[in-house]
Amino acid sequence: MGRKISAQSLYQMVIWATIILGMVLSIGTILHQPMGLKGLRTITPAFSLDQIIVYGLLISVLVLALNRRNQIMKLQSRLLEQQAREYGLQERAMNAHAIVSITDPNGKIISVNDNFVTAMGYDRADLIDQSINMIYWNGPDDAIFNAAHARSKSGAVWSGENILRRSDNAKLIMQCTIVPLHDKQGRHVKNMTIRTDITESRKAEADRSLKVLLDNLHDEVYIYDADSLDMRYANFSAMARCEWTRESLPAKNIADSDPSFNLKVFRAHVAPLFSGHAETVTFDVAQKKGQVEIKTRLYTDEKGERMFVSVLRDTTERKKLERAKLETVSVVSHELRTPLTSIKGALRLLKSGKVGPISDAAKTMLDIADRNSERLLLVVNDILDLEKIKAGKMKFDLAPADLVNFLRDAVAMNKGYGDEQNVSFAFETPLAKATANIESNRMMQVLSNLMSNAAKFSPDGGVVRISLEHKGKSWRIGVTDNGPGIPDEARGTIFESFTQLDNVDGIKRSGTGLGLTISNKIIRAHGGRIDYQSEIGKGTTFFVDLPAPAEDDQSGSSCPQGIAAE
Amino acid sequence: MAELRKVLHVDDDEDIRVIAKMSLEVVGDLAVHQCSSGMQAINEADAAKPDLFLLDYMMPGMNGEETLRGLRQIPGLENVPVIFMTARVQPDVSEALKRDGAIEVIAKPFDPMELCDQLRQAWARL
Numbered sequence: 235m236g237r238k239i240s241a242q243s244l245y246q247m248v249i250w251a252t253i254i255l256g257m258v259l260s261i262g263t264i265l266h267q268p269m270g271l272k273g274l275r276t277i278t279p280a281f282s283l284d285q286i287i288v289y290g291l292l293i294s295v296l297v298l299a300l301n302r303r304n305q306i307m308k309l310q311s312r313l314l315e316q317q318a319r320e321y322g323l324q325e326r327a328m329n330a331h332a333i334v335s336i337t338d339p340n341g342k343i344i345s346v347n348d349n350f351v352t353a354m355g356y357d358r359a360d361l362i363d364q365s366i367n368m369i370y371w372n373g374p375d376d377a378i379f380n381a382a383h384a385r386s387k388s389g390a391v392w393s394g395e396n397i398l399r400r401s402d403n404a405k406l407i408m409q410c411t412i413v414p415l416h417d418k419q420g421r422h423v424k425n426m427t428i429r430t431d432i433t434e435s436r437k438a439e440a441d442r443s444l445k446v447l448l449d450n451l452h453d454e455v456y457i458y459d460a461d462s463l464d465m466r467y468a469n470f471s472a473m474a475r476c477e478w479t480r481e482s483l484p485a486k487n488i489a490d491s492d493p494s495f496n497l498k499v500f501r502a503h504v505a506p507l508f509s510g511h512a513e514t515v516t517f518d519v520a521q522k523k524g525q526v527e528i529k530t531r532l533y534t535d536e537k538g539e540r541m542f543v544s545v546l547r548d549t550t551e552r553k554k555l556e557r558a559k560l561e562t563v564s565v566v567s568h569e570l571r572t573p574l575t576s577i578k579g580a581l582r583l584l585k586s587g588k589v590g591p592i593s594d595a596a597k598t599m600l601d602i603a604d605r606n607s608e609r610l611l612l613v614v615n616d617i618l619d620l621e622k623i624k625a626g627k628m629k630f631d632l633a634p635a636d637l638v639n640f641l642r643d644a645v646a647m648n649k650g651y652g653d654e655q656n657v658s659f660a661f662e663t664p665l666a667k668a669t670a671n672i673e674s675n676r677m678m679q680v681l682s683n684l685m686s687n688a689a690k691f692s693p694d695g696g697v698v699r700i701s702l703e704h705k706g707k708s709w710r711i712g713v714t715d716n717g718p719g720i721p722d723e724a725r726g727t728i729f730e731s732f733t734q735l736d737n738v739d740g741i742k743r744s745g746t747g748l749g750l751t752i753s754n755k756i757i758r759a760h761g762g763r764i765d766y767q768s769e770i771g772k773g774t775t776f777f778v779d780l781p782a783p784a785e786d787d788q789s790g791s792s793c794p795q796g797i798a799a800e
Numbered sequence: 801m802a803e804l805r806k807v808l809h810v811d812d813d814e815d816i817r818v819i820a821k822m823s824l825e826v827v828g829d830l831a832v833h834q835c836s837s838g839m840q841a842i843n844e845a846d847a848a849k850p851d852l853f854l855l856d857y858m859m860p861g862m863n864g865e866e867t868l869r870g871l872r873q874i875p876g877l878e879n880v881p882v883i884f885m886t887a888r889v890q891p892d893v894s895e896a897l898k899r900d901g902a903i904e905v906i907a908k909p910f911d912p913m914e915l916c917d918q919l920r921q922a923w924a925r926l
Contacts (some may be wrong), residue, residue, distance in 0.1 A: 564888065568858060571812055571887035575909035579819030582912050588826045611909060629892070 249301055253294045274394045288724040306696070333408070333429040335445040337507065339422045341366045341383055353431055355401035371397040371405065407433045452524050453547045456488060460532060460540035463488045472546070487546070492521065507532040510707055511761050511781040518626065524550030555774040556625040570614050578607045616748035619679075620731065623755045630759045632671040637780070638663060639708055641675065641700055648689075651682075652698070657689040663702035668709050676756045680764075684713040684751040684776045691717030691774070708762070708779040719770040728766075729754045738766070804923040806831040808850035810867060812842045812859045819912055821853070822823070828916025838862030842870040845877055852923065857886035857897070865900065883922060886911065 250768045274585050330333060333354075334347040343361050351358050354369055361368075370376035378396045385392040392412040400406055408429040415424040448455055454472035467487040468478060476491050489495045506512035507530070517528045530544040581604045583589050585597060592600070624629040644660045652659050688698040692715045701712040720728065731751045750764075757764045768774040807824055809819050809832055824830040827856050833848040835841040839862060841855075844850055857864040864884050880886060884897050888909040894905040904922035906915070 424911070568887045571908050572816070576813070576815035576819055578909045579816070579823065579912045583819065583822055583827075585825070587914055589822065 237529055248295050252297055255290060255294075257294060262326040270554040287582040309511075316683070328428065333367060335346075335427045335429075337366050337425045337427065337645075339387060339414075339425065341425075344424065350429075353400075353406070353429075354398070355726040369398045371399050373399075380413050382410070383425075386412045387422065389393065389414055389416070389422065398429075404434070406431055407436050453545050456491065456542075456544045456546070458488045458541050458542055459545075463542075465490075465733065466541065469639070488542075492519075494519075494521075504532070506761050507542075509781070509784075518549070525553045526549060526550075547755070553625075560621045560625040561625060563618055567614050567618045571611070573616070574607060574611055578604065578611070581607060613748070616752060619752050620748055620755070623759070628676070630676060630756075632760065634669050634714065635672050635674055635677075636781075637668040637670050637672075637702055637711065638665055640672070640677065641702055641711065641775060644678060644685065645700060647678065648682055648685045651686050652689050655689040655692070656694050657692045657696050657698055659685060659689075659698050659700060661702075664700055665704065668702060668704070669783060670709055672785065673756075673779065674758060677760070680753040680756050680778065681711075682712075683753045684778075686713035688717070688774075688776070690712050691719070692716050704782065705779065705780055706736075709782050712775050714773060714775040719772060720766065720768040720774050721770065729764075736798075801923070802851070804830065804849070804851050805834065806850045807852050807854050807919065808833050808835070808841060808845055808848050809854045810838060810859070810864075811827050811836045811863055812836055813856075816856075816908075820915065823912035823915045824919075827913055830916060831921075834914070836902040838864075838870060838891075841867055842874070845871050846874050848903075850880060852921070853880055853882040855882060855884050857884045857893070858888065861866030868901075881923070881926060883919060886899065 242289060247431055284639040292774055303800045306705070329347045329349065331349075332347075333349045335350050336344045336346075338344060343364055346361055351361070354361075365374070367374045367376060367379050370379040372379075376396075378394065382392040382394065391414070392410075394410060395619055396408055396410050398408055401575055409432050410427060410429045412425050412427045415426055417423050449469050452471060453470055454475060455467070455469040456472055457467035465478075465483050465488060468476070468483055468486075472491070473479065473483065476486075477485055478490075480731050488500075489497060495798050503515055506515055514529055514531050517530070519526050519528060525548070527547050527549045528546045529546050530542055533541055534542065535541050584592060585600045585604065619628070640724065641663070643660050645661045647661060685698060685700070690696055696716050697711070701710075701714070703710050703712075729750050731748055757780075762779050764776065764778050766774055766776045809817065809820055809822065809824070809886055811834075814836070817836070821832050821834060824832045833850060835844060838859060841853075845919070850882065853868065855864040855867055859867070862870065865888075868882055869885050878923060880902045883904045883906060884902050885906045885908055886893060886897075903917065903926065906918055910918075
């Protein structure tokens with residue numbers, strides 16, 4: 235078998251023999267050295283030696299050319315086969331790696347690969363013939379989709395990032411290349427879009443950046459298990475103060491962060507985070523190096539474990555400044571009160587007629603002066619209150635009180651003001667008793683503020699409704715007026731200092747513009763919140779949510795001092 | 801308890817003294833002896849023989865508390881009730897003064913039409 239000569243080899247041998255013969259004859263002739271070819275002359279008398287040489291050469295060249303062409307064709311065929319194989323491999327690799335879709339020039343989906351189906355979470359049948367913009371984050375209005383498709387229509391390749399919406403509405407970030415495909419006539423017939431999901435890598439990048447930021451934050455950051463209080467993370471500042479290392483951290487507990495850590499006090503402070511009464515709790519703690527403020531939040535991590543994150547900030551300087559500011563405000567307030575005492579005193583005495591009779595016109599003037607000196611006094615009081623709250627100097631001795639009785643008292647106390655404004659207050663509640671931990675004087679300040687605001691904005695002869703209900707884990711106090719309502723644009727500023735809604739209906743109303751700011755801070759110090767709902771032309775309801783003690787704790791317990799919940 | 805008749809009022813602000821005098825004498829029908837400083841009060845208190853001290857809390861030189869300490873040294877005045885007036889409205893100041901024996905703390909600005917009633921009500925509680 236091994237010695238059998240194939241037709242191919244035989245053909246090659248004949249060709250080479252002919253070529254060699256032709257070459258030998260040609261060279262022999264050229265060198266004028268006939269090589270005993272007389273025999274040939276005898277055998278083929280029809281041809282001269284020269285003719286034989288020429289024909290031999292021609293045949294050699296022809297055979298050589300044929301052989302060469304044959305070789306080239308074979309080479310080409312092999313190359314084509316190789317290319318086809320490579321292309322197949324590339325396509326398989328692309329389909330295995332990338333998310334591919336083919337659309338018509340208008341974006342209608344013609345086909346998608348398996349990765350596309352898996353990544354986008356749709357059935358293939360739901361995709362075919364739909365517009366590709368269905369997977370873009372902003373649908374047909376997606377700016378990137380429109381820009382990319384405009385570019386591919388112009389015949390150019392588009393590359394960039396786009397944000398896609400998975401069938402379950404999850405956001406996916408994709409690196410995307412859109413290649414327009416053209417037919418032989420140069421007509422744009424399809425777009426091939428190749429995408430790579432970079433959502434995870436982007437998130438990882440963002441996480442890495444955040445971690446670097448967190449690591450290097452000047453404030454101390456602690457993340458620890460909400461049940462065991464075992465440490466999970468501490469940034470450089472935190473580890474430096476606690477003298478911990480990356481290696482020692484896993485064996486640490488938040489209790490190791492400070493020698494004065496008291497577990498019982500800590501658990502009491504974070505209780506509002508578990509009960510849902512607060513999102514953040516703030517402790518003011520005096521440490522060896524100075525005053526610090528610790529803000530703590532509760533969150534559930536990606537594994538479903540509850541974690542505390544505490545941020546500790548040195549507030550020594552800030553507290554010093556606040557104290558100095560409060561001292562200044564107190565002095566200024568005192569200095570303003572002294573002349574006001576004389577002004578108001580003199581006006582009251584004059585108005586009373588005790589120092590001599592006065593005319594009606596003079597009385598009107600005295601009323602104006604008296605009213606405005608009162609207003610000045612309110613501003614002075616409010617500024618002082620605000621500074622006291624800011625400096626943490628306003629004490630909140632919370633004690634259990636029945637809100638039903640408390641609101642009845644509030645209505646009685648504010649009746650005088652209502653009468654002045656020709657507005658009445660009506661209190662209604664389905665509850666017989668509602669115990670909450672409050673600082674009565676400060677809470678009355680809040681109610682007086684809300685009720686006087688409601689009266690001020692009520693129409694003449696109007697009724698301001700006070701309500702009390704149980705809502706979730708809170709008591710909700712509502713104060714509703716039928717006033718002009720609060721414009722939407724005021725929402726961001728209404729609880730800020732010196733905000734007054736003078737121009738709602740063109741009527742100017744008196745007030746210091748500090749009442750809601752103070753009320754907000756007082757309610758926060760109670761672990762509650764204050765907000766409102768309003769409709770232009772119909773009226774406004776301000777509501778206060780106060781934590782309702784748990785059923786088995788209706789007697790209420792005093793909130794620890796020095797803690798503010800936000 | 802005997803009726804409240806005479807008040808020793810100490811305040812460094814002249815205008816406030818005028819208002820208070822008018823309030824106590826004209827509105828309240830009380831006798832008033834006024835001094836512009838703690839030292840003057842200590843010097844004149846014995847002769848004035850008041851039923852009640854009405855002292856401003858914040859005064860230059862001797863403040864209200866120091867004035868009271870001086871007045872308490874005078875034989876016969878050791879037990880005269882005291883009411884403070886203050887433009888400082890912090891509750892802790894009021895509480896501290898009450899703990900130190902004040903029967904009332906009146907915030908400034910006071911209402912001259914009601915000052916007398918406030919004094920008499922505190923007096924009646926004794």
